Amino acid sequence: MDSFPLTYLVLDGHFGNNNVCQMVQQSLGLHLISKLRHDSALYFEQG
Secondary structure, eight states: OOOOOOOEEEOOGGGOSHHHHHHIIIIIOOEEEOOOOTTOOOSOOOO
């Protein structure tokens, strides 16, 4: 049976935050597709 490489991981909207995104990228080497949570920050605060 032939196989194909995985590139994306699709998760529920509950997982649409930076921590999960970083975990998926670093440990699995995949890109995350998820709905963003209502409390997600789309920017880094400049201090």
